[in-house]
Amino acid sequence: xxxxxxxxxxxxxxxxxSLFLAGIPLQGYTEDKPPGNISVIILEGGMxxxxxxxxxxxxxxxxxxxxxxxxxxxxLNSFFGLHSRLKTLSSLMAIDNASIVHATAFPYKxxxxxxxxxxxxxxxxxxxxxxTGWLGRSLELAKIPGSALSLNMPLILRGYSENxxxxxxxxxHSTSLNASLIDAIxxxxxxxxxxxxxxxxxxxxxxxxxxxxxPVSLAEYAxxxxxxxxxxxxxxxxxxxxxxxxxxxxxxxHSALNHGRNLEKFDQVLAAYKKxxxxxxxxxxxxxxxxxxxxxxxxGSWGTDHGFASAGILAGGLISKARVxxxxxGLSNSExxxxxxxxxxxxxxxxxxxxxERALGLDHDLIASEVFFESKLPRIFDEIFS
Amino acid sequence: MNEHFRIAQKLGLMFRPEEPxxxxxxxxxxxxxxxxxxxxxxxGVESEPTSWPKSLRPNLEERARxxxxxxxxxxxxxxxxxxxxxxxxxxxxxxxxxxxxKDELKYVHRNIYGSDQLRLRLMSFWTNxxxxxxGHDYEQAIGHAIDEAILANINTSFSxxxxxxxxxxxxLNYLDNTHNAGPNxxxxxxxxxxxxxxxxxxxxGRELLELHTLSPSANYTETDIRNTALVLTGWGGEMNEYxxxxxxxxxxxxxxxxxxxxxxxxxxxxxxxxxxIYPGKNGLxxxxxxxxLNEHTIMHLSRKLAEHFVSDVPKKTDxxxxxxxxxxxxxxxxxxxxxxxxxxxxxxxxxFQWPMTWLFQLLRLxxxxxxxxWTNLKLPSRYLMKTGDIFEELGQSFWSIRQPNGYSSxxxxxxxxxxxxxxxxxxxxxxxxxxPKQTPAMIMDRIGANxxxxxxxxxxxxxxxxFVALMCxxxxxxxxxx
Numbered sequence: 001x002x003x004x005x006x007x008x009x010x011x012x013x014x015x016x017x018s019l020f021l022a023g024i025p026l027q028g029y030t031e032d033k034p035p036g037n038i039s040v041i042i043l044e045g046g047m048x049x050x051x052x053x054x055x056x057x058x059x060x061x062x063x064x065x066x067x068x069x070x071x072x073x074x075x076l077n078s079f080f081g082l083h084s085r086l087k088t089l090s091s092l093m094a095i096d097n098a099s100i101v102h103a104t105a106f107p108y109k110x111x112x113x114x115x116x117x118x119x120x121x122x123x124x125x126x127x128x129x130x131x132t133g134w135l136g137r138s139l140e141l142a143k144i145p146g147s148a149l150s151l152n153m154p155l156i157l158r159g160y161s162e163n164x165x166x167x168x169x170x171x172x173h174s175t176s177l178n179a180s181l182i183d184a185i186x187x188x189x190x191x192x193x194x195x196x197x198x199x200x201x202x203x204x205x206x207x208x209x210x211x212x213x214x215p216v217s218l219a220e221y222a223x224x225x226x227x228x229x230x231x232x233x234x235x236x237x238x239x240x241x242x243x244x245x246x247x248x249x250x251x252x253x254h255s256a257l258n259h260g261r262n263l264e265k266f267d268q269v270l271a272a273y274k275k276x277x278x279x280x281x282x283x284x285x286x287x288x289x290x291x292x293x294x295x296x297x298x299x300g301s302w303g304t305d306h307g308f309a310s311a312g313i314l315a316g317g318l319i320s321k322a323r324v325x326x327x328x329x330g331l332s333n334s335e336x337x338x339x340x341x342x343x344x345x346x347x348x349x350x351x352x353x354x355x356x357e358r359a360l361g362l363d364h365d366l367i368a369s370e371v372f373f374e375s376k377l378p379r380i381f382d383e384i385f386s
Numbered sequence: 387m388n389e390h391f392r393i394a395q396k397l398g399l400m401f402r403p404e405e406p407x408x409x410x411x412x413x414x415x416x417x418x419x420x421x422x423x424x425x426x427x428x429x430g431v432e433s434e435p436t437s438w439p440k441s442l443r444p445n446l447e448e449r450a451r452x453x454x455x456x457x458x459x460x461x462x463x464x465x466x467x468x469x470x471x472x473x474x475x476x477x478x479x480x481x482x483x484x485x486x487x488k489d490e491l492k493y494v495h496r497n498i499y500g501s502d503q504l505r506l507r508l509m510s511f512w513t514n515x516x517x518x519x520x521g522h523d524y525e526q527a528i529g530h531a532i533d534e535a536i537l538a539n540i541n542t543s544f545s546x547x548x549x550x551x552x553x554x555x556x557x558l559n560y561l562d563n564t565h566n567a568g569p570n571x572x573x574x575x576x577x578x579x580x581x582x583x584x585x586x587x588x589x590x591g592r593e594l595l596e597l598h599t600l601s602p603s604a605n606y607t608e609t610d611i612r613n614t615a616l617v618l619t620g621w622g623g624e625m626n627e628y629x630x631x632x633x634x635x636x637x638x639x640x641x642x643x644x645x646x647x648x649x650x651x652x653x654x655x656x657x658x659x660x661x662x663i664y665p666g667k668n669g670l671x672x673x674x675x676x677x678x679l680n681e682h683t684i685m686h687l688s689r690k691l692a693e694h695f696v697s698d699v700p701k702k703t704d705x706x707x708x709x710x711x712x713x714x715x716x717x718x719x720x721x722x723x724x725x726x727x728x729x730x731x732x733x734x735x736x737x738f739q740w741p742m743t744w745l746f747q748l749l750r751l752x753x754x755x756x757x758x759x760w761t762n763l764k765l766p767s768r769y770l771m772k773t774g775d776i777f778e779e780l781g782q783s784f785w786s787i788r789q790p791n792g793y794s795s796x797x798x799x800x801x802x803x804x805x806x807x808x809x810x811x812x813x814x815x816x817x818x819x820x821x822p823k824q825t826p827a828m829i830m831d832r833i834g835a836n837x838x839x840x841x842x843x844x845x846x847x848x849x850x851x852x853f854v855a856l857m858c859x860x861x862x863x864x865x866x867x868x
Contacts, residue, residue, distance in 0.1 A: 044789075067583050111608070112596050114791045131798070152781060153802040171779050172771045173819040174811035181851050182810065185858050188842045190866045192801060197858075199803035200810065240787065245589040246565040300574065300585020301565030306592070338608065 034142050036283040036318050036359035037226050039235045040135060040156065041269060042121075043262075045113065045243030047290040048304055049311030050342065051259045053100050053324070054081045060331035065298045068249045070260070076100070080324045085264035088271040089313060093322040097281075098315040099384060101351050102326035105292065105344035109337070111306035113243070116291030121156035123349065123372050132158045134352060135234055137371045142360040144233055156236055156289075177201075215239050219269040223276020226284070233360070239266055242290065246301035257303075270315055282317035285355045289348075295340050296331055307341035312351055314384065318358050325383050347378065354381040387861060388834030395864060396730045396737045397695060398503035400747040403824055403832070405501065415727050418504035419720060420541065425533075427495030430759040431767065435499040442488050442760060446534075446555070447641040449485055449526040450630045456483035486520075487763060489529025490773050490785055494757055497746040507743070508723060509537045511694050513784055515687075516551040516598060517792040518560045520785050527556030528785060534643075544687070544717040545678035549671055552594060553644055558622055561590035561790065568619035568652025591615030593790050594677070604682035606659060613656040617669050620651025684712045691726050694795040697735040704729045738797035739864040741780040741805065745812060748857050751829050754820030769819060780808060797865070806858075813857035817850050826852035835859075838867045 054069070055061055057079030062069060073081035074090045080102065082090050092098035108119040108127065115127035123134030136159035179201050186197030215237055222235040241262055248259040266288070274281055293310030309329075329335055329343035337343040353367045358381070368377040387395065390411045394400045397415055401407060408414035425438040444452065459479045469475060481487070500506055513536050518528050535554045539547035551557055558564055566587040567574050577584035591614035595606055622645060633645070646667045656663045661676050663669045677683055688709040692700035711725035730737070739747065749756055757776075758767050766772060777783035782793060794800070816822065826843055829835075835843075839859045843852045860867045 110602065111592075112602060113789065114596070115602060152800065152805060169779060169808060169811055170775075171808070171811045171815050173815040175814065175818070177807070177810060178851060178854075181846065181854060184842060184845065185810075185855060188838050188868055189860050190868045193806075193860060193863075193865050194868060196801055196803050196806050200807045240789075243589075245562045245587050298583065299587055300567055300569070300583065301562070301587045302583050303562075303565070303587065305588050340608075 034144065034233055034360045036285060036361075037233045037235075037280065038135070038355055038359035039222065039226070039237070039273060039284065039286045039316075041266060041286060041288045042156075042236065042238045043242045043266060043288055043290040044117070044238055044240045045290075046116075046292045046294055046306055047242045047263075047288070047310055048244065048248065048259055048294040048307075049102060049309065050293070050296065051249055052083050052086065052263055052313070053102055053311045054083070055079055055102070055328065055331070056081050058328070058331050060296075064296045064331060065304075068298050068302055068304075070249060076324055079328070080326075083260060083263050085260050086267045088267045088274075089315065092270070092274075092315050096322045097317060097319050098313070099319050099322055100324045100326075101312040101314065101346055101348070101384075102324060103309045103329050103342055103344060104312050104326075104346040104348045104351065105309040106348050107344075108292070109308055111292060111308070113291055113306070118155065120289050120291055120348075121154065123156075123352070125373055130155075134349075134371050135236065135356075138356045138360055138362065138367065139234060141362055141366060141370055142233075144360075154236060154238075157234070215265060216268045216272045219272035220276040223273045223278070223280070225276075227276065227278050227280035237269060239269065244294070244303050245299065245305060246303040248294075248303045266313075273315075283359075284316035285318040285359045286315045287351065287355050288313045289352075293342050296336055296342055297340065308337045309342040309344035312348055314351070314355070318385070320385070325380075346380070349374065350378050350380045351384070353377060353379070354384050357381055358385055387836065391833040393731055394503065395739070395747065395862075397727060398507055399497055399500075399743070400503070400750045400833075402499075402750045403753050412731055415504060415731065416724060418502065419723055419727070421502055422505065423500050423502040425492055425496050426499040426501075427492060428499070428757075428759040429761050431755050431757075431762075431770065433759055435495075438492055438495070439760070442492065442763075443533075444485070445641045446527075446530055446643050447630065447634075447639070449530060452483040452485070453526045454630065456480075459483070481763065484525060485529055486525045486785055487774065488760075489532075490777070490783075491758065491760060491763065492529065493532065493784065494746075494773055495760075497742075498749050498757060504727075505537070505540055507695075508540055510740075510743070510784075511691070512536045512540075512547065514792040515690065516557065517788065517790045518554075518556045519788040519790065521560060521787075524556050524559040525785070527554065527559065530554075531556040532784070539719070540723075541720055543678070543719055544712070544722065545675050547719065548598065548678055549674045552590075552598070552618075552670070552674060553621055555643055555645070558590070561593055562587050563590040563618050564622040566590065566615060566619050566622070567650040568616060570654070571619060571650050571652055573647075573650040586612070586615050586619070588612060588615035591618050594618075597791055599677040599683040599686070600680060601682060601686035603686065604659070604680070610658050613658050613663075614673065616652040616656050617658070617663050617673050620647050620649075620667070621645070621670060622647060622650065678717045679713075684709050688712060688722075690795070691722070692729065695726050695730045695737065696733050698738060698796050698798075700729075701733070704733060736860075736866055737864050738795075738800070740793065740795070741782045741800070741808065742777070744809065744857075744863060745776075745780060748813065748816060748862070749820070751833070752816065752820070752822035752824050752853070754816050754822040756816050756820035771815075771819075776812075780812070781805060809858050809863070810854060813854040814850070816857075817853045822853065825849055826856045829856065836861055836867070 054073055070084060072084040074084060075081050089098055106120050108116050118127045121133045122130035124130035133156035136157045140159045182197055182201045186194045189197060219237055225231045226235060241257055244257045244259045273286055277284055290310050293307045294304035295307045299305050327345040329345050333339055349372050353364060356362055356367050357364050364379045369375045390407050393411050393415055426435045427438050428435055456479055497506055513532050518531055531554045535550040539550055567584050569585045574584045588611055592611050595611060595614055596602060653665050663673050689705050691708055692705050696704050707729055708725045711721045715721035758770050826849055830840060839861045842859055843855045846852045846855060856862060
């Protein structure tokens with residue numbers, strides 16, 4: 001991935017960020033809403049858990065990556081700290097509304113962005129094995145079909161049917177849509193195309209207006225939408241540029257691939273969600289997702305290369321006690337995965353399953369078998385939510 | 387659709403109204419491979435197409451020099467010097483020195499006015515395969531890479547194209563190889579002595595194997611990736627004044643982009659998938675030649691070509707046919723592309739078209755004036771949408787920030803109501819502001835529209851509705867009819 005150096009203005013214009021809102025109840029849908037709502041923040045490119053949540057109690061940390069370590073971090077306990085730019089997260093942990101899971105990963109070990117991203121969104125047993133995503137399947141199990149707010153349909157939200165996308169267009173000279181014309185077009189298309197044209201006509205009328213499409217503005221918008229009566233129960237936001245092969249947390253804090261800068265962006269997204277959600281925060285769970293962590297050792301250019309385990313960040317009013325959940329594997333050469341990466345000791349699918357169970361009120365065994373196709377997936381609900 | 391337009395849709399960009407239809411369409415398609423054309427465009431909205439002016443087609447050295455002037459002016463503005471901090475100065479700085487808008491417009495013009503439609507489709511396929519996502523550091527280089535590393539290699543071999551794009555400054559910057567240095571190189575030894583960080587960066591090495599050639603099916607190891615990164619050490623070259631002047635001083639010129647620095651390169655042999663690669667500048671060409679003819683590369687890319695030009699779900703026999711041409715002709719792109727053309731024609735299956743391909747086809751068929759001329763680079767039209775905005779709203783651009791795996795050719799990745807609504811809206815907008823010279827009836831006659839399309843279009847009283855219906859019909863979108 002590139003070494004961007006964009007000004008903030010450029011970033012707003014072309015951030016590549018996108019928002020997906022899903023599970024907006026269709027009209028006439030009368031069943032009770034699930035107990036909570038669930039939002040996923042995808043940290044695209046491979047977030048470095050050792051930078052976000054440094055295990056300063058591990059003597060090998062400094063030895064392995066002194067040149068990119070910041071000596072300023074926020075202390076969480078006697079072993080773990082938080083990156084100094086994660087101020088919102090820190091304050092949420094102080095009021096017991098956020099937790100960390102560390103040394104955790106989806107069981108994907110081959111370090112490819114594209115296989116890894118497919119795996120973490122699809123939630124199948126291997127990359128490219130699923131045409132649907134784990135959140136889409138969960139929403140279907142909870143019987144909450146609806147819309148996703150996006151230009152394209154992200155894999156994570158694809159269900160077997162019933163999902164839809166919406167993202168306001170800004171095309172000059174395009175007047176209102178002629179409903180009967182679109183009806184007629186839908187009739188000549190075969191099933192798949194026809195269904196889509198029907199949705200253009202029927203889609204919900206959420207409007208984003210001319211708001212900037214940067215992740216922070218999108219998060220606040222998503223929060224507000226979720227807080228509405230009959231609003232969506234799920235949202236997904238992508239924050240790109242975590243692939244810090246060079247200068248990841250060093251010298252130039254404005255470099256677009258600076259990990260600290262992008263963690264701060266994530267922190268602002270978290271704050272924007274909270275602001276947008278308002279009282280609905282109490283029923284919310286927000287979790288991060290990243291395709292892999294990064295190498296323990298620094299590479300030749302003050303960066304880190306593709307690794308295995310990372311950290312997951314959970315926030316929202318549904319968290320009632322702040323903790324760092326980890327079975328720490330250690331950082332010495334022999335403790336690393338294949339002599340280079342942080343080892344994973346917690347299957348992150350179990351974390352996702354616990355969040356689905358809490359927010360959508362589904363049974364763990366059902367989630368394990370129908371969402372992740374892994375009936376023996378360990379349940380760690382109590383470790384996170386008790 | 388008649389055979390002429392069926393083939394022009396799958397493999398080209400559609401015949402413009404003034405273009406005579408060839409007698410033998412298959413022969414035409416094969417001949418297109420060898421019919422290059424200069425970049426064609428328009429200076430103003432209503433102008434006749436002509437060649438792009440030389441001043442808007444700078445070489446790499448001129449591009450680097452403009453970037454240096456841009457950075458200089460940017461620096462002055464940050465220091466508040468010479469009125470360079472004003473909004474007007476900023477606009478001038480962007481317009482004069484940066485290439486993105488010029489290159490974007492040239493790409494669009496070529497696709498709308500060019501007679502080399504089949505070559506242009508191949509150009510877009512390979513540009514997407516070798517994605518260089520947008521970055522401020524190297525936006526000067528993207529358009530150059532499309533012209534000089536991709537299009538200039540359409541009639542060479544896959545190996546030559548692979549080597550050209552891998553060594554292009556756009557790619558070397560995008561995938562961080564400018565930071566890659568051999569752990570045992572003189573450069574790293576010196577840096578270490580001074581207590582500074584320097585060494586390996588495997589970003590380009592990994593994607594060279596995973597995306598550009600073998601694909602994960604080859605089951606290469608992390609050691610293979612590391613050794614590939616080692617072969618790539620020494621290859622770099624940032625587009626800044628310092629590098630430029632250094633090269634001009636050393637070599638007397640800077641326009642040849644093959645920049646190799648022995649000082650940063652890793653000494654010693656490297657082994658990749660059992661193949662020994664020798665140290666030095668020639669090692670990379672040895673590696674790209676090896677990868678270009680590896681069986682996994684052949685199968686990976688034969689399938690990708692078939693998915694783009696033949697069918698969303700190509701038959702195994704079609705993929706094998708392309709792969710055989712690759713194998714037997716040692717990666718000769720003319721032979722590979724010939725095989726693709728033959729299979730795209732013989733397979734009667736429809737092929738879903740990318741949003742931007744669809745828009746180019748629509749503009750060619752209808753003779754609409756929807757795109758600015760190059761004089762608008764100085765004075766934007768108050769009426770027409772800017773080219774960059776069109777791409778953004780279409781959801782597809784070779785100048786957007788994106789991941790190195792590029793855009794999918796499969797319809798399932800583009801089938802959403804939002805993407806389809808964009809088609810309805812763009813068709814509508816083209817009709818309203820582009821004032822097509824061809825009516826829907828004239829277009830249907832020329833392409834030989836099928837019965838289902840004619841029924842759909844003819845029931846509407848206004849040409850505007852007819853136009854939207856025609857362009858969003860399954861036939862024009864490359865989808866099957868109900």
